[in-house]
Amino acid sequence: MTELQLIGLGTWSPKHGNWAEFCTGVTTGDWRDDVMLQPDLIPPRERRRAPQLVKMAIEVMDQACKIADLAPDDVAIVFSSVMGDLQITDYMCTALAQTPKLVSPTKFHNSVHNAAPGYWSITTGAFCPASAVSAYEFTSTMALLEASVQAVEEQTPVLCVTQEIAAPLALMDTCPSEVPFSAAFLLAPAGYSDAPLATLRFAVEPGEAEWPALEEGFAEFASNMSARLLPLLASLARGDDANLSFPVNAATRIVISASLDGS
């Protein structure tokens, strides 16, 4: 059993701009349409050039740090996504299928999976450890597990991001993500904060698990493999304690309980 604190949350999709709007959506069914992505942390000129995937990550990471009232240069990062920047992959593979093969140097250096933590480090001046991971369909649960173990073993806050942008047509058959979704969990070792959002407990055990069903309001995220922690977020948004099982691979599951009164 692993115990740790959830001290900040951030989330974004085209139908909600932040955690407060997510809570409103979950409790009242009122969602917004076509929410713009405008991360304040990135200077406006840089913002125009930054890829969507980077902007989504920076936005939710910044939200989570603000909720926790934690300086953004003081947290380790575990960024995750199944496929990384699907738009840049599409651009690179399209360009390389032509003659002559010409690729943009900026797009190439933005194509690394750790582009988002790289921009975060540059923007915030953070020298902290930063990782970028994938575990295919289990990316979101493995990222949460990786970040939790790091928070406990290194006794440091860790910002875990799980997100996917929409897939271009050619990649739809292999990574069918239709609507972008991003979430950041700011995790800390037990005892770190006097006022955590929740206490999380994990157990990892052999055995299969089904993905918990998404509620009706989340139908458009069903194809987004990085949105599979939505049932946990929805439970937190409603102010309910949670006790959920998720697969971390075909033979192993993680049982996550969240208690909001800090007990």
Added chain:
Amino acid sequence: MRLSITHYSATSAAGTGLAALRESLATRQSGLRRNDFPDCDLDTWIGRVPGVEDVVLPAGLEHLQSRNNQLAWLGLQQDSTLDAIAALAERLGPSRIGVVMGTSTSSIGRTEEAYTQLEASGRMKPEYRQPEVHNLHSPGIFVAAVTGITGPSLTISTACSSSAKVFATATRWIKHGLVDAALVGGVDSLCLSVLYGFNSLELVSSEQCRPFDRDRGGINIGEAAGYAILTRRDLAPDAELLLAGYGESSDAYHMSHPHPEGKGAIYSMSRALERAAMAPGEVGYVNLHGTASKANDKVETYALAERFTDTTLVSSTKAWTGHTLGAAGILESVIAIDTLETGLLPGTLNCEHTDPEFRFPVMTDNVEKTIDCSMTNSFGFGGNNASLVFRRRDD
């Protein structure tokens, strides 16, 4: 927490398996060759592993076909690695072992190929619709499937530090009790994305790369697969070789240029030494990132000068293998670990003239010397750094 290293192996242009790698290093025979990668007309040299395209994946895993998985499979078949994993799984149970792989571009070579023959509708042809291949976890999926390991599996992709960071993650997993042992590794294979991508940044050399030479003209791209088995020390009490420490950091500077004073590199080396509870003077050899790019090599000497004195010997082995990107961490870890075993410290190949801007001397000739501790550095795009400390047991 120190871990036992019970097995290691690497496959690169400098040799398929450990014996061939040792031979190349001892005889100073580079594995680089003039670029002959299909559909690539760039004037450069590459570190291509012979015969990767002829490797046949095991029956039942044909759906994982990609050059990257072919290289992963070739690497796994060297040095009795599969036997070592099978014995460990038999002893601990497959669910008590984790798989942590590193890669920069995963199986994107296969995605590139699919894009050259898309259907008129814009979709991939049916034979290319391989969901478990066109994603960043492809090496983790392949290695778990082929070895039968069922514990947690993860792929780390932080550009050129990817398969150095796998050692840090595995240590935390084992310390936490999530698993008792881990198969760590890295696989990156040649593909058009990295060849043309690095070329667009004007970082690719038209001659054999010359790390730390005054006249170095950039990098040669290479490919490699490597693996190591790490266990809790009580599970391998006789193991001589240990992972003693790891350090990870970010540069907070630029996406494709290192911090001008090597600040991130200093942090990663310092954190690794701190975790290992060792003084810099105890380190006998450091296998450097040493890519042969103008900026990296200069800045890496700045960082070394902050932490080490010249009693520590340092070199780059990239003129043997090319820069194997996401596999560089594991390949150069294997080289650094093996110096403890062989006492052969490889001097930097192709380095003839020292650069007056350097602040730390880099060894150019091979040295035979018994050492107790070695290190390796891996620095990646996005300003992502990792350093590892290996040592012979001292208890």
